[in-house]
Amino acid sequence: MKNAAVIGAGTIGLSWTALFASHGLTVRVTDPRPDLAEAVESALKTFAPHLGTTAEDLTSRVHLAQDVTESVKEADVVQENGPENVEFKKDLFAKLVEEVPEDALLLSSSSAIPSTAFTEGIDGRRVLIGHPFNPPHLIPLVEVVPGEQTSEEAVTRAVEFYAALGRTPVVERKEMPGFVGNRLQNALSREAIYLVEQGVVTPEELDKVITNSLGIRWATVGPFLGSHLGGGPGGYRHMAEHIGKSMKKMWAGLGTPSQSPEEQERLIEAVEQAYGSSTYSDLAETRDRKQLAVLHAVEEN
Ligand SMILES: NC(=O)c1ccc[n+]([C@@H]2O[C@H](COP(=O)([O-])OP(=O)(O)OC[C@H]3O[C@@H](n4cnc5c(N)ncnc54)[C@H](O)[C@@H]3O)[C@@H](O)[C@H]2O)c1
Known part of the structure; x- marks a missing residue:
């Protein structure tokens, strides 16, 4: 090429x-x-x-x-x-x-x-x-x-x-709308918006939960290897038969945000209040610098 x-x-x-x-x-x-x-x-x-x-x-x-x-x-x-x-x-x-x-x-x-x-x-x-x-x-x-x-x-x-x-x-072997990455991203976003709508956390606090836990983990191991390790020496089998059972019960209670026009406006305002005082280029520059550091750290290890 x-x-x-x-x-x-x-x-x-x-x-x-x-x-x-x-x-x-x-x-x-x-x-x-x-x-x-x-x-x-x-x-x-x-x-x-x-x-x-x-x-x-x-x-x-x-x-x-x-x-x-x-x-x-x-x-x-x-x-x-x-x-x-x-x-x-x-x-x-x-x-x-x-x-x-x-x-x-x-x-x-x-x-x-x-x-x-x-x-x-x-x-x-x-x-x-x-x-x-x-x-x-x-x-x-x-x-x-x-x-x-x-x-x-x-x-x-x-x-x-x-x-x-x-x-x-x-x-990917089948054409699914949203493919794999965006389906996963949207599954998480749906719950994130729901938790903010319910007043459990603010958008900034939700972001803090992710960047201090799942974000760091997922740059090194995906959800399946993460669970295999979460099961300890018993691996994914132990995880699935032990904690997995109670996690499955939680699936039925996962949220669907209302995202009515009022709720959507409230969410937009909350995100703007959290991040709106910085410019797009400043936020993008910080994101890119950190992402490069993560990429280099993962490559070196
Ligand atoms: N933004 C993301 O995070 C993201 C991530 C992955 C994939 N995508 C996909 O990439 C594509 C572009 O998304 P984006 O976020 O860059 O959108 P964007 O709105 O930033 O850019 C789209 C560009 O297409 C141009 N355009 C309009 N008509 C055109 C024409 N006739 N010929 C050539 N260019 C034309 C527009 O002027 C605009 O600059 C979309 O299909 C989107 O789904 C976006």
């Missing part, structure tokens, strides 16, 4: 752009946003130090394209990061399969829409999901999710592509 097209340069597309360029790919970026040049320049400046390089080095390989046609004309790989809207993705992929070079791989960052939903009636053999976690130049996971038409060869090429970028691709 030498030439990449990035379609949609918002939060996710800008981060992919920096990652691709840092691995030597030539990147052609397109987005109708009027401030595209400034957004790309600012992102490359911010992300270059995370990637151990300079903004000048990244900039030398990143080009702005007038439109989709121009961005994909020499592409070996396309990463789509436009709006999370099935009609948008249908129209775009119908155009892409006609316009990209014959063997180009077509990847969508979609968070929840499976590719089968937007490839009906077109040739979808080279189309699949490559769903990252924000920001993709730092968080290693990419969920690789083939659609009904996707070829085995396209899946293998997508896995090789993301692995070559230092990512951790995981292929």
